[in-house]
Every structure is written in structure tokens, then in C-alpha cells.
Amino acid sequence: MQITEFQEELLSKAIDAGFQEAEVYYERSESFQCMIFEGEIDSYETSEEGGLGFRGLYNGKMGYAYTEKIDEDSIPFLIDSAKANADTLDEDDGSDIFGGSKDYSTHTFYSEELAKIQVPEKIELIKSVEKKVLAYDPRIVTLNYCVLQDFSGERILANSKGLSLKEKKNGIVIFISAVVKDGEEMKTGSFIKVTRDFGSLDADKIAKEAAEEALSYLGEQSIPTRRYPIIMRHDAAASLLATFTPIFSAENTQKDQSLLKGKVGKKVASDIFTLLDDPFHPDAASGSNFDGEGVATKTRSIVSNGMLETLLHNRKTAKIDGVKTTGHAHKTSYKSTLTIAPLNMFIAPGEKSQDDLIASLDNGVLITNLAGLHSGTNTISGDFSVAASGFHIKDGKISSPVKQMTIAGNFFDLINDIEEIGSDLHFRPGGYGSPSLRVKELSVTVD
Numbered sequence: 001m002q003i004t005e006f007q008e009e010l011l012s013k014a015i016d017a018g019f020q021e022a023e024v025y026y027e028r029s030e031s032f033q034c035m036i037f038e039g040e041i042d043s044y045e046t047s048e049e050g051g052l053g054f055r056g057l058y059n060g061k062m063g064y065a066y067t068e069k070i071d072e073d074s075i076p077f078l079i080d081s082a083k084a085n086a087d088t089l090d091e092d093d094g095s096d097i098f099g100g101s102k103d104y105s106t107h108t109f110y111s112e113e114l115a116k117i118q119v120p121e122k123i124e125l126i127k128s129v130e131k132k133v134l135a136y137d138p139r140i141v142t143l144n145y146c147v148l149q150d151f152s153g154e155r156i157l158a159n160s161k162g163l164s165l166k167e168k169k170n171g172i173v174i175f176i177s178a179v180v181k182d183g184e185e186m187k188t189g190s191f192i193k194v195t196r197d198f199g200s201l202d203a204d205k206i207a208k209e210a211a212e213e214a215l216s217y218l219g220e221q222s223i224p225t226r227r228y229p230i231i232m233r234h235d236a237a238a239s240l241l242a243t244f245t246p247i248f249s250a251e252n253t254q255k256d257q258s259l260l261k262g263k264v265g266k267k268v269a270s271d272i273f274t275l276l277d278d279p280f281h282p283d284a285a286s287g288s289n290f291d292g293e294g295v296a297t298k299t300r301s302i303v304s305n306g307m308l309e310t311l312l313h314n315r316k317t318a319k320i321d322g323v324k325t326t327g328h329a330h331k332t333s334y335k336s337t338l339t340i341a342p343l344n345m346f347i348a349p350g351e352k353s354q355d356d357l358i359a360s361l362d363n364g365v366l367i368t369n370l371a372g373l374h375s376g377t378n379t380i381s382g383d384f385s386v387a388a389s390g391f392h393i394k395d396g397k398i399s400s401p402v403k404q405m406t407i408a409g410n411f412f413d414l415i416n417d418i419e420e421i422g423s424d425l426h427f428r429p430g431g432y433g434s435p436s437l438r439v440k441e442l443s444v445t446v447d
Contacts, residue, residue, distance in 0.1 A: 291325075
């Protein structure tokens with residue numbers, strides 16, 4: 001049974017069965033992953049998954065159901081399950097079905113050129129990368145990971161109010177983790193790249209970046225434990241932003257789980273800090289023209305020059321706060337209910353290079369990687385204490401890699417203490433981006 005035919009029949013029968021309004025959300029994804037070890041395929045995995053979520057307003061309450069089977073028998077199952085689900089609810093949760101936005105972007109998230117690239121060509125690329133990394137320097141002894149993953153998917157949203165939306169997306173991820181050894185010292189360094197442009201994947205350039213990242217950590221030194229001025233490299237800053245994104249959710253402020261409650265229109269960060277969410281940013285591999293409710297997405301300023309302009313809303317939270325939705329309703333899958341999440345959230349870049357930021361410090365620390373972000377952070381208080389890798393900055397230059405560090409601070413303080421923002425905006429998988437940041441100081445403990 002074709003998905004469009006299935007959706008039409010399900011919606012029609014749902015209304016006949018007593019639902020005041022109803023919605024169908026379908027998604028399908030495919031992925032292929034190949035890991036190389038010593039010139040051979042170490043693992044090769046393909047996966048395909050998908051299904052359909054149904055929700056409808058029944059006796060004033062929103063009921064939910066889902067299935068992986070797109071066939072005639074699933075229609076009464078979904079209708080009966082959603083009815084039963086609605087009946088178990090104590091009260092109306094305020095949800096309803098959206099009739100549609102006036103205009104939708106027609107941005108494409110799918111590369112036909114990438115879709116044409118055959119698997120053997122992708123495998124040859126990742127084999128070439130491994131070979132070039134290992135040949136780059138004799139101190140590179142092995143690769144923990146040398147992985148290429150290709151992904152694609154589609155989603156379709158239709159409802160009884162006449163809304164019908166669909167889009168496709170695809171992309172490719174390369175992840176390299178190289179192990180280097182010099183005497184008794186052994187270190188690792190990693191490289192990650194997400195793109196829709198297969199032609200931009202240059203094996204020599206990837207190998208050089210991955211190798212030099214790993215080699216840069218050799219020769220580590222200890223530095224005194226104290227508070228230091230910090231340069232948070234773009235990838236570490238993006239990881240920290242991703243971890244603390246829940247503070248910007250209206251759902252969390254309404255549950256008293258974010259200190260940004262009541263702060264819209266007030267200063268919450270440094271004057272040079274601007275936080276944007278752009279579903280169409282060309283450097284990010286994620287994004288969408290519509291959110292999980294079918295609301296049209298658009299570029300939004302969350303924080304502008306330190307001022308909190310808006311929280312992230314879906315239609316339910318917007319109704320509670322008496323504002324318009326920001327188009328951030330999110331479904332983690334067809335099985336899930338609606339929540340809130342950004343699309344491509346990033347800190348707006350400045351004009352100075354990372355080298356300029358480093359040159360501005362006499363005695364500081366460059367943080368390049370963070371570990372333990374989920375266990376060492378508290379998104380309600382903003383406190384964090386996490387393991388970090390990085391380098392000692394002395395007299396405006398990189399002096400040496402630093403032995404294993406722990407950095408500690410508070411995210412709300414950190415965004416207020418940003419003194420300079422670099423021009424080197426990078427996005428990580430998942431749609432979080434940041435340039436390098438110069439922060440007034442953080443507590444650095446060296447093991």
C-alpha cells in the first residue's frame with residue numbers, strides 16, 4: 001500500500017470513527033556504515049527503518065499510536081489504539097492539530113549528486129584516507145576508528161485540515177581517530193566531517209587534519225592548577241552548547257527546569273554573544289522546512305547581543321506563554337510525542353581568527369575536546385565539571401599540550417564572560433555550531 005494512499009484512508013476513517021481532527025507522521029531512514037582497518041573492511045553495516053505515527057483529538061483529548069506496518073490491517077489498529085490512549089488521559093493536554101503556515105521554504109536538504117555516488121567509490125575514499133593517515137608520520141601507529149557513514153531519509157506529515165508536507169535529506173559522515181606514539185607516550189586525536197558534497201572530501205586534506213590533530217597532543221606538560229583565561233575551540237564550544245541547549249526550551253522553563261524562566265527581553269550573556277537557529281545554514285547537514293507539527297521553520301535569533309529574544313517554542317508552550325510558536329516542535333521519531341529542539345543552533349561568528357584569539361593571551365589554555373559532558377553537567381544550575389584536552393598558551397603562542405585536565409565553571413557565567421568570538425564557525429553532527437570563544441577564565445585542574 002502506498003504511503004499517500006494509506007495516509008488518506010487513515011485520516012478519513014479516523015474522522016468517521018469520531019476523531020475531531022487527526023494527523024499522520026511518516027518517516028523512513030536508510031544508512032550504510034563502513035569501518036576500515038589495515039586496508040580491509042573491518043565492518044560493513046546497512047540499516048533501514050521507519051514507521052508511522054498517528055495522533056488525533058478524541059473526546060477533547062489527544063491520543064497517540066504508531067506502527068511499522070503500512071497496510072490495511074494497521075488502520076483499525078491505529079484508530080483503536082489512539083482512542084484507548086486518549087481515554088487513559090486525565091485531562092486535555094492543550095494539544096491540537098495545526099492547519100498550516102502561510103508560506104514554506106523550498107530549501108533542499110537532499111543531494112541528488114551524493115545519491116548517485118556508488119558504495120565502492122565511498123569505500124575507496126575511506127580506504128585511501130586510512131592509508132594516507134598511516135603514511136603521514138611514523139609516530140602514527142594505528143587508527144581506532146576509520147569510518148564512513150552515508151545516511152538518507154524522508155518524512156511526510158499530513159492531517160485532516162488539508163496540510164500535506166514532505167521532504168528528503170541525505171548526507172555523509174567521516175570519522176577518524178588516530179593513535180600516535182612517541183617513546184612511552186601514547187595519544188589519540190580525532191577528526192569528523194559531515195557534508196552533502198562528496199566532491200569536497202579530499203583524502204589528502206582529511207588525512208593531514210586527522211594526523212596533525214593526533215600528533216599535536218604529544219609532548220604533554222603539566223601546568224599549575226588555577227583559574228586561567230580560556231580559548232574554547234569551535235568543536236569544544238559546540239559540544240558545550242549542545243549539552244546546555246535544554247535551557248533555551250520553553251517546555252523546561254514552564255517546568256521550572258531552566259534558569260532562563262522570566263528572562264525573555266533581559267540580558268543573559270555578553271554583549272558580543274548572538275545565538276541563532278538557522279534551519280537552512282549551508283554548512284550544517286541537518287535542517288528542515290517544517291517542524292514536528294507542520295509549522296514553517298525560519299531563521300531565528302534566540303539571543304541577540306546578549307539579550308534573550310525568545311525561548312524555543314512549539315504550539316503548546318507558545319499558547320501557555322501567550323506568544324507565537326517559533327517552529328521548534330520536535331519528534332525524535334515517529335513513535336514519540338512532541339517535544340522541543342533546535343534545528344541548527346549556533347553562536348554567530350566574529351571576525352578574528354583562532355590564531356588571533358590565541359595571540360591575545362599571555363598565559364591561558366586552549367580547550368580542544370571535552371569528555372563526560374552528560375555526567376559532569378547540570379542543565380538546571382548551569383554548573384559543569386568535565387574532563388578536557390588542550391594546550392597551554394604562553395606569550396600568545398601554543399606552548400605545549402597539557403596533561404589530562406578537568407575544567408569547571410557555570411554555563412550562564414561562561415556566556416556572560418565571553419570576551420572575543422572567532423571567525424571559525426564549524427558545525428558538529430546534530431546541527432550545533434560555534435566558532436572559537438575567548439572566555440575570561442575557568443577553573444583548570446591538572447592531574
